[in-house]
Amino acid sequence: MRRRxxxxxxxxxxxSVPFGPTGAIGLDQSEDRxxxxxxxxxxxxxxxRRPPAGAGSLVVGVIRDGRSLVVGRGDAGRADGGPADxxxxxxxxxxxxxxxxTIMAELVREGRxxxxxxxxxxLRRVGPVQVAHPPDHDGLxxxxxxxxxxxxxxxxxxxxxxxxxxxxxxxxxxYKRLSRAELGLWLSGYRPPVPPGVRFSYSNAGxxxxxxxLSAAAGQSFDALLKRVVxxxxxxxxxxxxPTAEQRARKAAGxxxxxxxxxxxxxxxxxxxxxxxxxxxxxxxLSANLGDCPSRAAGPAGQGCTSAAxxxxxxxxxVQVDGRTLTDAGSLGAGAMxxxxxxxxxxxxxxxxxxxxxxxxxxxxxxxxxxxxxxxVALTNSDxxxxxxxxxxxxxxxxxxxxxEVASLP
Numbered sequence: 001m002r003r004r005x006x007x008x009x010x011x012x013x014x015x016s017v018p019f020g021p022t023g024a025i026g027l028d029q030s031e032d033r034x035x036x037x038x039x040x041x042x043x044x045x046x047x048x049r050r051p052p053a054g055a056g057s058l059v060v061g062v063i064r065d066g067r068s069l070v071v072g073r074g075d076a077g078r079a080d081g082g083p084a085d086x087x088x089x090x091x092x093x094x095x096x097x098x099x100x101x102t103i104m105a106e107l108v109r110e111g112r113x114x115x116x117x118x119x120x121x122x123l124r125r126v127g128p129v130q131v132a133h134p135p136d137h138d139g140l141x142x143x144x145x146x147x148x149x150x151x152x153x154x155x156x157x158x159x160x161x162x163x164x165x166x167x168x169x170x171x172x173x174x175y176k177r178l179s180r181a182e183l184g185l186w187l188s189g190y191r192p193p194v195p196p197g198v199r200f201s202y203s204n205a206g207x208x209x210x211x212x213x214l215s216a217a218a219g220q221s222f223d224a225l226l227k228r229v230v231x232x233x234x235x236x237x238x239x240x241x242x243p244t245a246e247q248r249a250r251k252a253a254g255x256x257x258x259x260x261x262x263x264x265x266x267x268x269x270x271x272x273x274x275x276x277x278x279x280x281x282x283x284x285x286l287s288a289n290l291g292d293c294p295s296r297a298a299g300p301a302g303q304g305c306t307s308a309a310x311x312x313x314x315x316x317x318x319v320q321v322d323g324r325t326l327t328d329a330g331s332l333g334a335g336a337m338x339x340x341x342x343x344x345x346x347x348x349x350x351x352x353x354x355x356x357x358x359x360x361x362x363x364x365x366x367x368x369x370x371x372x373x374x375x376x377v378a379l380t381n382s383d384x385x386x387x388x389x390x391x392x393x394x395x396x397x398x399x400x401x402x403x404x405e406v407a408s409l410p
Contacts, residue, residue, distance in 0.1 A: 038064055039071070041399055046071045049392040056255035056361075056382035057084030060392055061279040063290065063368075063375040068283045076381060077253030077260065086280035089238060089251040090379040091263055092364045094357025095282075096275040097207050098316065099230055099239075101148050101340020103214050103222075105316035106229040109308070113217045115145035115320065115339075119209070122217040126184030126209075137192045146196040147210035149321040149337035153192025153199065154206040160186045172360055175266035183208060183268040199328040200321070200337075204272040207340070211271025222271055233309060234288045235295030239277040241270055251276070252381035254361015261361040273357060279379055286368050286375030289313055289353070317353055317370070319343055346372065358384035365389040367397075 042062050050058050050073040057074030072084035082088065107113050113122060118141035120134040135142050137153060146152035157165050163178040170176060187209060211222045218225055223241055231239050238247060254261045266274055277285075284294050291313075293305035305313070321337045323329035336343040341353040350371035357364050363384040368375035376396055378389035 038062065038067075039069055042069065042071045042396065045392055045395045045399065046073050049388050049395065050074050051255070051380065051382035051386075051388065055258065056380060057088070057252060058378065058380045058382065058388055058392065059084050059086065059088060059090075059279045060376070060378045060396070061086065061283045061286075062396070063283060063286055064373075068287070068375075070279045070283070072279070074382070077255075078250055080249040082250060084252070086283075087238070087250055087278050088379075089243060089247050089276050089278055090364065090381060091254065091273075091359045091362040092275050092277045092282070092357065092379065093273045093359045093362060094204075095277070095355050095364050095366050096271065096273050096357075098340040098353075098355055098366075099226060099275065100207055100211050100214070100271040101338065102312060102316040103225050103229045104144065104148055104210065104339050106312045107214060107217055108315060109312050113144060113214075115143065115148070117144050118142065119144065119147070119213055123209070123213040124216065126187060126212050127180030129181045129184030129188075131184055132188045135187065135190050135192055137195045140195050142192065142196045144210060144213060145320055147203075147206045147213070148339045150200055150202050150206060150332075151197050151321055151326070151337075152203065152206045153194045153196055153201065154190070154203040154209070156202055156204050158183060158186040158190070158205050173262050173265055174360075175264055175269055178266065178268045180212075180268045183212075194328075197321075198326060200323060200326055200330045200332040202331070204269055207272035208269045214271075229312070230285075233295065233297045234284055234293060235297075236277070236281045236284055238281045239275060239285070241274050241276070243276050247276070250278075252362075252379075254359070254381050256361050256383050256385070258383075263361070264359040273359060277379075279377060282366060282377040282379070283375070286366070286377060289317065289368055290370055290373060290375055315339070317341060317351070319351070356387075356390050358387070360384065363387055363389040365393045367393060 042060055046058055046060050057076040059072035061070045070086035074084050076084040076088045123131055125131055142152045160182045162182055168174045215222045243251060254263060287294055291304060293309050297305055297309035299305050316339045319336045319338055323332035323335050342355055344352045346352055352367060352369050354367035362381050364379050366377045376393050378392045380388045382388050
């Protein structure tokens with residue numbers, strides 16, 4: 001949730017070393033990793049950033065050189081007493097947004113919508129509330145592409161009679177009072193201050209509205225779309241909006257400022273930051289985005305991806321907005337936006353896709369380079385203000401990067 005875009009983009013601009021080809025991904029669950037350079041590197045990075053005792057845990061997954069591995073440290077606070085490992089569930093916050101972007105890509109591939117469609121073509125109501133007047137600026141309609149790239153002119157969060165960020169009923173669970181009906185009422189009365197497509201302004205509200213439009217276009221709930229397009233297709237068993245009792249037993253307890261805090265409940269904002277997941281599942285997701293699809297999305301003989309899955313993922317990764325061409329790029333800077341993914345540029349000009357996010361007690365970060373065949377994810381239930389997940393991923397990349405000017409950075 002909290003945006004540190006400039007720091008992240010500048011850091012990711014440094015990532016350029018081409019790692020070896022990956023091939024099909026196999027998760028390394030081995031405990032005997034002595035003499036394994038990659039395992040030693042990841043373990044050292046996790047140890048250096050692990051939360052202090054009693055302040056949560058850190059789990060990191062990496063894909064490189066044809067294999068993947070997970071390293072976890074700290075106390076996850078799981079109800080079942082289990083360790084911080086690849087099966088531990090975390091709120092992944094805004095890492096949800098690329099999933100929403102991928103759903104949009106699938107509906108584009110299926111011919112159900114176009115990125116240039118005006119919002120009003122698909123969205124007639126939000127929950128029980130009819131959207132009487134979708135937002136526009138002097139007659140210029142907000143397009144689906146604008147919502148997916150944070151250029152629609154919508155604020156980060158809506159302000160309604162019942163919901164305001166400045167007068168929260170429960171600051172530890174701020175979005176619980178914001179219903180889909182409230183979101184629909186706000187949307188009908190909101191007018192963007194700038195034309196769509198000219199200014200980058202990170203918007204959780206915009207991604208929530210996009211999720212509503214995708215559901216309307218497909219005639220399915222967002223949860224059903226998520227399962228059809230992503231989680232069932234790629235075998236993501238622990239990536240969910242509604243954890244089961246068994247999954248909740250494996251869920252990490254969120255921490256902030258030295259105490260356990262509740263998970264954020266956000267019924268109106270699920271497409272923006274509503275997902276739970278695990279490091280094991282995020283590695284499967286990274287594998288798919290690298291072109292090595294697991295589960296029923298795998299290609300012939302279990303290699304690569306089916307043409308449908310490959311087409312959807314490629315479209316989701318395609319740059320839609322370049323910060324260098326916007327009238328006001330804001331914190332996007334020289335980076336770019338695909339469908340829900342942020343994009344930075346490696347030294348050789350190839351794209352690096354990434355996203356970070358936080359809820360009240362969790363921080364998460366994911367990044368990958370399809371050209372250079374690596375992926376990294378970090379999940380933590382330690383104080384999100386410490387952005388531990390962001391920092392450990394950047395630490396890893398600086399160690400993996402071979403350019404001397406990067407190695408000399410403090």
